[in-house]
Amino acid sequence: MSQWTTERVLALAPDASSLSSARELSSEAKWPSSGTQNHALWGEAKGSGAKPYQTAVDLREPAFKCSCPSRKFPCKHALGLMIRYAKGEIMAAAPPGWVTEWLEKRDEKSTKQETKSDAPKTEIDVEAAAKRSNKRWENILAGLEECEAFLADAAGQGLLASQSARSWDHMAARMIDAQSPGIARRLRQIGLTIGVGPDWGRTVADQMGNLSLLMEASRRVESLNEDARADLRAALGIPQKKDDVELAPVADVWDVLGQVIEQEDRITACRSWLLGRGTGRWAMHLAFSVAGRPFDIRLLPGTAFVAELAFFPSAWPLRAHLDDAISEPFSPRIGATWDASLDRLSHAMAAQPWIEQFPVHLTGARFGTDGQAWWVVDQNGQSGKLRGPLPWPVLALSGNAPAEVIGEWDGSSLRLMAAWGPWGFVSL
């Protein structure tokens, strides 16, 4: 339970206003009653109505319940209550009836799910799954044919004269119908890039070329080995399930080095990058959330845990599944140079050409600028361009002294995720 700190709680806030409201609600005066027992935390918060709001938290996940009308998740009451808990202001007590009832229901539901997943699959199940998979693949191929004609038309007419962003959106929607969200995402991205920025022509050429290769590979799927097929399926956006993971998990102490949270329509995707302390192996934990539901708190950058990670099949396995974990102090291995990192990327791409984000961890890194963009310079004086958040918090803390820097490389630029040094850890 001691793993909860104010910082960790604040990381759960769905937006800045929730964070500010939660701070307001973290005073004792707002909570006429509150208590905790084992993994349960609860309290009654005074609101504008006559009846106080009943707020409960199951600290295991965490899961939240509150009787307030807020649609944010977790609401400010749950966050305020958790801040008080993190500060050690909540005393042990026996939970009231409404809390035990909620917890019992949760346990019941979880037991049911476990029983269901533990049940052996019947022959009928396997057959039905194969049938569904074949049907999906047929849908994808049909969609790809339309998409190929669309791309050929765009290339033939020229991007300056052809379709508007709306038509790319339209095609993307068609690919969603064809059960290929990976292609749909790429199409939408192209539509948004055309005509935007000084270098859009090259960027779109990259994106369209990459998409065409992906479609060509899909047509030749039979000639690919199992791992390459798995990579192709993932690139097409076919969901990877927990059951798909490799049987031999990798045990290690995993340091959580960085995290990127991106909004895709109504879904929020969170990529957490982990580095095995003993094995030196990289892992990427991918999670999705709707309606602002919080992500796994164990994956907070700047923390570490002991766990067995199960990797999804791939010619260059990165994505992994996490079950149980025991927290550990953060103490990652040292990083590399740009040369070594890009060399590793070359090998990775030779095996898995659909890699979109690749982790880069530099040691002794400093920041420089060419007047237009910021660059991260390694200890050998070699540099890579930055995109996304600027390095101000890192510079404020380090004074541009050499630091460990972690980012996501997309083939052209680095999205800075975190940095650390003797001055502490900062996540961007």
Place this chain on the structure above:
Amino acid sequence: MKEFDNLATALQVGVRRANPDRLPLLKEWTCGSPEKACLIDLGVLDLMRRAGMTPRDDLAPVDGAPPETRRYALASVEPLLEALDLEAVQAILEWAEEAAGKELLAAPAVLVRFLELPPKTRTALLPVFGERAHWLADLMGIRLRPPEPAEPATWEDLGWRERAERIQAAEKSPENLPLFEAAATEKRKEVRDEAFRTLAQIPGSSVATTILELAMGRLTVVRKLLSKELKVSPPTPEELPPQMPRTAAFGTLGPNALALYDLVRHTPPSFWEQETGLQPGDLIALAEKSDYAEALISGWLRAIPHNFVEPRWSDALLLARVDVNRPQFRETLCQHASEAAFEEAVLGRRFHPDAVFAYAMARGKRLSPAVSELLVDFIKQRHSISKAWPAYHLDLSAIRFVSEPWPDESESTRQHLFRVIELRLRLHRSL
């Protein structure tokens, strides 16, 4: 890569319109349409580029931050981050003043958030910005100090508003007399009035001398057996200097009383002390009993602080039995009165509660523990009072009055007060 650029250009203008001689890779492609061939080639070239990427090696990192000469207020980081989340800017400014007094600097962990605050707030935080903050601000392209003022325009180039402003801003010293005297003959009345007011404040100027000559003998003390009386001889409007700004109407004052009011507001209040040999409090008390009470008291209220800053007079007016609930008191008294006088007036409960709030706010400084206690009591009873600002002006000892629950209708106000005062207290203790 030239091939890639040629293909990317072809894609923009249309592969069907592109010159095939400039697309050698395309010609080699044997299956599918030229469009498809172009796209596949682009994909392959993109893969080659990404897989074969080499880092740039001609860029130097920016110089590191210079060393600090003062210590960082490291223990303040957490409460400051909380204050930033709550947008409690006044609490941050209060902390900055205290930290600067102790020669401490804002710690690096809060610098980016501080530098992202509005320019006015950033300027107020300058005393807690050290070398690191200035270095970072330069990198972020943020200007911490206002730009050097441009060369002042000549008097002839200025419009009447700028001329009036320049007079207001100019130092009231004999060196500037030629400027003020020239301005006193301006065409525009606003400029003339500003010049007159300014000249009246410079001892020895022709205007100041004229005013004092005119004021002489207007107030005399008549001593009786058991009491004193103030004899007032108001000037007639014709006696006033022609360039003196006149008040068209003020309350129920007649023409002579109005002339007296105009004379009093342009005369240094200390002059009347010399004239009568009385202290400000005694003089005000006698003036209140005179036939010209309204003209005299309003004139003095107007004279302070518009024309003459005299804290003794502010205190005397505040403590006198004049109607302290007049709005003029806000400017006149509350900015200049001493803390003791303000406290005495407030604790005497002579103010309407709303006036106390307004005056306390006008002072813009931390209130004494006794006044704070009284204000908290007002707030508790009058829960409708805007809750936003008092929390930042109350003395920190007021925490003990807002720690226990209040009646339901004022409880949310109490919680707000508690939250802010408790945060200020933590910021204070962190130094």
